[in-house]
Amino acid sequence: MTRSPVAAALTVAVAQVPATVLESAVGHYAAGVAHGLFGAGLPVAGPRFADGMTIRQRRRPVGVDRRSLAGAFPGAAGRLVVFLHGLTETERSWFRGKADFGARLTGDLGASPLYVRYNSGRHISENGRDLVTLVSRLVAAWPVPVTDIVLIGHSMGGLVARSALYQAEERRAPWLSRVTRLVCLGTPHSGAPLERHVARLVSLLGNSAWTAPLTRVLALRSDGIRDLGDGWIHREQWAGAEAGPELRAPPGVRRLFVSATLSHTEGSRWGRLIGDLLVTPVAAAEPTESADVAWLGGLNHFALQHADAVYDTVLGWLRADAKGSAP
Template sequence: MIKTATSALSERANGWAAVAAVAAQLPGSLARDYWTTSVLESAPGHYASGVAHGMFGARLPAAARGPGDEMTVRSERRPVGLSRRSLAAAFPEATGRLVLFLHGLVETERCWFRGDDDFGGRLAADLGTTPVYVRYNSGRHVSENGADLVALLSRLVAAWPVPVTEIVLIGHSMGGLVARSASYQAEEQGVPWLPSVTRLVCLGTPHSGAPLERRVAHLVRLAGRSSLTRPLTRLLAARSDGIRDLAHGYVHSAQWAPGHEAGWRPAPGSGTGIRRLFVSATLSRTEGSAWGHLFGDLLVTPVRAGDLTDEADIVWLGGLNHFGLLHDAAVYTTLRDWLRTAG
């Protein structure tokens, strides 16, 4: 397994070096165009862009920023304009039943794909839905990306080639928090398309926060007390706003904005009409085991009903890691069958 992982990383590094070498031989304007259209959209560029934005967010130097800064709809690994003409060209078989996929931290929409196979394509075949993949800067505050998702959906629904009858939001990890944030903000704004959002699915989402980020935050506080460890403190302090939000699962600006006590909670009845499915996994195949509770899926611990303020259907799956939730057959079967049930 280690040898296979090392080989894969080596191939990605070689691919990245090749496209970067080509860019270096081009004159200024052509180099910039090549960088954004070929390098950043290549497989190695996808990984590099996702990691850079997720780790540093707005702290990323302007010269290193690229197409991942703005939330975009993606098709065939390219951004799609939100005009009726562009959407009709990108989605020639568009239906009124949309399923939006939101990736997690340090990822892009490509994380959903394994070759040509993905949950969106399977749902299209099984349920007659249209998959829509969204890329966003995972280093920004979750609530900022939630606000952008509300704005993006407003434009998307207005320009979609056929009338939109149903919207399902599916988020992996941080993507689930972004989807929840958007649903709360859409309700606050009273957007007209909100009744079309019937389902929300969260896969491996740290609703009550990620223990790893809480430990890092604690380490930063401890390391800052000594002159010997202050360089480490400065390095860790550069982590993005999105990563910081994961410590407690923040989904609203009132939870992190200066002057607030991080006490915001969804209002009673918030998200009325939106059914929720929260799927979590553990490496352990035994539900409720001590090891499963301690290590979870390596990054997120299992969802517990008492952790949540939302009413949701909760499903646990054993023998999976955090990223296995993106492709596993049991996850897809759970998702498909849940979407088939009456609301």
């Protein structure tokens, strides 16, 4: 992806920002937004604005080697819960208000939470590929034997997790057999309506003298945003292959797809149209892959990362699944 002049200018600006600012809550927010909008078009080198996928602890990256992991996670458990944020976000999006989901799962299930940061503007399949590599290294270097892996993704993060599972199966990654559960919160499995509307608008505007400036601005959308519009999670889907791959869920991985609406009434017309403001509820025709589907009313898209009702739903499902019974 060629860098736009806007991304190039932003790169120069970021280079002048002190490291302490970049590590602040505001700096993390800016990093997520910049990556989400420009993706690979904003390759600011080095730790100041890391482009690669990393495990984060206390706002800083953790080395994926035994010594670094043992130091960062002194109470390491064999059950790992990997959290993946959504578009224009960082791992800090999970830390709003009360205790984060990971800390609560540590107390309730004895699991070790791992928060991943990635460049959400890159192709979803590229981030899925990187997640396969990251988890491979993580399992090999974890201080204790890994017995169980749970993936929890919010919005685009759910698509990244699904992409990683498909690619792990293609690559026959040994750790795939340890993944028992996938939780998707507000994930647009069939694509995000808002991005599809923007893509149609770009097509309608064309390149006339009157609309060219607006068209150029809208065309700056990153690869990740474009993938999100159609829910593309495999390279062949965005690379123009004549026939896309038949994507089947790896066996042995149970799924929970959680969606929300602002409406408190399930199935209401308002809820179907507006959804959680960004994503509409999971429909019967979507590729649920035999997933358990849960709906929650009165929540917006971002509340899915910290609302008690969401946590209780996920915890109840994980506990029931662990007992081998239906949720």
